[in-house]
Amino acid sequence: MADEADALAAMAEILAPHCHVTRLSGGALIADWKRTRFLGMTPADVRALTGGDAEERAEVVTDLVRAGCATGRSRAPTEAGVRLWLHGTHLLIRTLGFGRVLRLLPVVAPDYARTDRPPAEQVGRLKRAVQSQSRRSCSVNGDCKSEAVTAFVLLRRRGWEAVLHVGVREHPFALHTWVSSAGLCIPDADPGGHAFTPVLSIGRGGP
Template identity: 70%
Template sequence: MARALSPHCRVTRMSDGALIADWKRTRFLGLATTEVQKFTSGIPEERAEIISGLMRAGCAAGRRKKYADVGVGLRLGGVHLLIRTLGFGRVLRLLPLAAPDYARADLPSAEEVGRLKRAVQSHSSRSWFVNGDCKSEAVTAFVLLRRRGLKAVLHVGVREHPFALHAWTASGGVCIPDADPRGHAFTPVLSFGCGGQ
């Protein structure tokens, strides 16, 4: 059931059913044992009826929306401006506010993350303002993935010869941007988003 719920909802099994905590609207919804049984082992029509009821209550989303191309470009530009204004370190400290810890039970698919990667990199390469900045791409991808309730980890890595820093976000087996650009391997020195960081 947790997979069908919105990222801001949590389900808790109770002795006589289930309790859904909607933290966005600060309310609780209860499901009787029969409704939970219909959801888990009922026919598809019964399951669809329960999901549509959860959707009307605002606790479940229909289908995941694809990333809007224009929205990705605007966020990428905004993140780049924020990094240039505040500095990368301060932006990293603000990430818990902009990208709360993931809540979905299902893992992001490689296809979904790949679609986001193509959108971020196409906007980054076409923009004279961003111009392929790895920090902006990584932070934008991290925020977009985490705000959709998906697991993502932002890494900052270093290479010794010649010295260079690089940032990337890993999710669903895909790195945005690539973890080893131009074949150069970077050793992660900071990982944000795993183990409660």
């Protein structure tokens, strides 16, 4: 039973965000919500992910890739990748306006049927990368909107929970944007110790 649970956990790691695996008495069932279809796996296929040799595991993974169920979850973004997303997002906000960019988020960062809670260390690593690249850029220069949208897109495209908040402070009046995920905020939700009240939140889950 433990081996089967380990196999399902391993399968969930390689599945695309739009797929969900459920254990059955006769193996496992993969629900592909993007294509509205269901794929069955035999107990032997499930066990091969943890108890089989490298060739057996590769065969199962290859079948999942060919079926389009293991291609959506990208690897963690590199520093260069974060920089490109950050600069592109900043340019898009300056060109189209922040409101229009928010309306584009469902396209570039879709709300997948399966959204996992990311490891805190992964979110922390992304936060450091985003803020480091932001400080190094003369154009971005710590812009909270660019940092938050970049983090939101990168997290959601990996099938991870993320909520984008737009907050307001009355005295003195100011606006701030941040993303909450795994208990962390990108950038900080209260820069300089000033609290902001969320007036708009995009995404599932909570802060």
